Amino acid sequence: MLLFFSELNSNTWHHVGKGSLGEAAEQEKTLIGAGKVIQKVKGHSKLEALFRHPLYNLPRPEPQKDDWLLRVKTREDVKETESEEEEGDDSISISWTRDVKTHPPWLRFHLGISRWELYNRKDPNLVQLTHSLATQRILGAVQKTGGTQLKLLISFPNYGQALLKPMKQPRDAETNENLFYFSDFERHNAEIAAFHLDRLLGFNRIPPVVGRLINVTTEIREVTTDHRLSSTFFTSPVGNMCFYGLCEYYCSTEHPVCGQPHALEVSLAAMLPDLSLAPRRSWRSPWRRAYSRTKLAQWEKDPTYCDTVKQTPPYNQGTRLVDLIDMAVLDFLMSNMDRHHYETFEKFGNETFLLHLDNGRAFGRHSRDEPSILAPLQQCCRIRRSTLLRLRLLSLPSFRLSDVMRESLAQDPLAGVAPLLSEPHLSALDRRLASVLQVVQACQDQHSDVIYDDLDEYDQQPD
Ligand SMILES: Nc1ncnc2c1ncn2[C@@H]1O[C@H](COP(=O)(O)OP(=O)(O)OP(=O)(O)O)[C@@H](O)[C@H]1O
Numbered sequence: 001m002l003l004f005f006s007e008l009n010s011n012t013w014h015h016v017g018k019g020s021l022g023e024a025a026e027q028e029k030t031l032i033g034a035g036k037v038i039q040k041v042k043g044h045s046k047l048e049a050l051f052r053h054p055l056y057n058l059p060r061p062e063p064q065k066d067d068w069l070l071r072v073k074t075r076e077d078v079k080e081t082e083s084e085e086e087e088g089d090d091s092i093s094i095s096w097t098r099d100v101k102t103h104p105p106w107l108r109f110h111l112g113i114s115r116w117e118l119y120n121r122k123d124p125n126l127v128q129l130t131h132s133l134a135t136q137r138i139l140g141a142v143q144k145t146g147g148t149q150l151k152l153l154i155s156f157p158n159y160g161q162a163l164l165k166p167m168k169q170p171r172d173a174e175t176n177e178n179l180f181y182f183s184d185f186e187r188h189n190a191e192i193a194a195f196h197l198d199r200l201l202g203f204n205r206i207p208p209v210v211g212r213l214i215n216v217t218t219e220i221r222e223v224t225t226d227h228r229l230s231s232t233f234f235t236s237p238v239g240n241m242c243f244y245g246l247c248e249y250y251c252s253t254e255h256p257v258c259g260q261p262h263a264l265e266v267s268l269a270a271m272l273p274d275l276s277l278a279p280r281r282s283w284r285s286p287w288r289r290a291y292s293r294t295k296l297a298q299w300e301k302d303p304t305y306c307d308t309v310k311q312t313p314p315y316n317q318g319t320r321l322v323d324l325i326d327m328a329v330l331d332f333l334m335s336n337m338d339r340h341h342y343e344t345f346e347k348f349g350n351e352t353f354l355l356h357l358d359n360g361r362a363f364g365r366h367s368r369d370e371p372s373i374l375a376p377l378q379q380c381c382r383i384r385r386s387t388l389l390r391l392r393l394l395s396l397p398s399f400r401l402s403d404v405m406r407e408s409l410a411q412d413p414l415a416g417v418a419p420l421l422s423e424p425h426l427s428a429l430d431r432r433l434a435s436v437l438q439v440v441q442a443c444q445d446q447h448s449d450v451i452y453d454d455l456d457e458y459d460q461q462p463d
């Protein structure tokens with residue numbers, strides 16, 4: 001493994017890429033013709049090859065007790081709380097036990113959250129979790145409070161829940177260039193695509209999101225107990241079932257969410273554990289935008305802004321700064337300008353990953369890039385080595401980001417309706433990835449401490 005990483009890092013690395021790896025890629029080029037995209041050629045999968053790569057299989061120390069977000073109570077714990085609390089709870093009987101086999105997928109997801117990632121990519125439960133979100137009967141739907149745009153909290157028979165964001169505009173609509181980022185609609189496909197992109201970058205910091213075609217009438221209107229929500233349903237002039245809900249932005253007759261006439265595309269995100277079990281802390285991003293038509297934020301005016309951030313807790317210690325830069329890379333690739341806050345699990349203090357929640361405003365425009373999203377990278381000139389090496393890998397023809405993204409998104413149930421990202425959005429990913437690598441190169445030309453080496457422990461291991 002030592003040899004492998006040093007090879008990736010060396011100057012000859014690009015040459016290596018164009019050699020053996022490049023040739024193989026030429027032979028297995030993804031075929032695109034007459035608007036039809038063929039995902040795999042004779043069973044060859046770039047996605048599978050990517051996930052087989054050592055950079056996606058770094059040995060991690062087994063998490064210790066304190067590295068898990070939650071744990072199942074032992075019989076002793078249960079006895080203690082029973083004696084403390086009033087007995088006589090006849091509400092619900094739950095049929096799962098401490099035996100993992102009895103746990104529904106959402107519970108296994110919660111129990112799998114660790115200090116370092118939200119899920120393990122190889123955990124077979126992930127497929128079960130997304131499958132259950134995509135297929136289970138919808139028992140209830142109420143509006144979720146908090147946040148500015150309409151979203152629903154969906155509940156399922158196995159006590160699982162999901163955060164629903166509806167399709168609000170046609171898939172291929174490009175955001176009007178005269179709209180400010182803070183006036184943009186949220187997109188259901190952006191939530192889905194962001195989950196896939198985050199996973200492809202090896203971060204695993206976005207809760208699993210899946211697409212689903214629902215029936216607005218039978219699966220929302222007829223099951224909701226939320227009167228404020230049901231009072232906003234109406235039949236549109238062409239006979240489609242629409243609703244708009246109550247929220248700060250775009251909840252009006254002028255901005256209806258409509259079925260065709262009942263069918264509606266939505267995204268469903270697995271819910272994180274309840275805040276009472278796993279409280280989270282919300283952090284204001286140092287590179288937050290001004291959310292104003294006229295004002296600039298401090299970081300837009302001060303080229304030495306990062307020097308201040310680097311001295312400010314929690315960015316002056318541990319991995320917080322490079323975590324933030326990982327997030328900036330993710331956001332630049334998908335052109336998300338709306339990252340005003342990020343969250344962490346309180347239990348893990350400052351030594352933990354950052355949750356990349358709320359990605360609905362990503363993937364709005366494919367014809368333009370937004371360099372200012374990369375400001376943290378460009379101003380701090382710092383990046384995790386594992387992130388950089390994965391980005392370089394994804395820029396090679398044999399693992400090309402747009403190709404693995406296309407293949408990954410094809411796994412979503414809504415891909416059967418239409419591709420989740422149009423081809424121009426996929427090529428924008430490759431173009432932006434090249435820009436990220438250029439920014440890193442420019443940093444390396446000027447500074448010597450650009451790379452935050454999170455792989456040194458692996459390099460020292462014998463082969
Ligand atoms: N998968 C999830 N599980 C639990 N809570 C979530 C999940 N995703 C988002 N949330 C919570 O719900 C809140 C609102 O969600 P989101 O940010 O997507 O909505 P929003 O309307 O875009 O909010 P805002 O306008 O503040 O950006 C988030 O701040 C987050 O705390």
Ligand SMILES: [Mn+2]
Pocket residue numbers: 147338358360
């Ligand atoms: Mn938002």
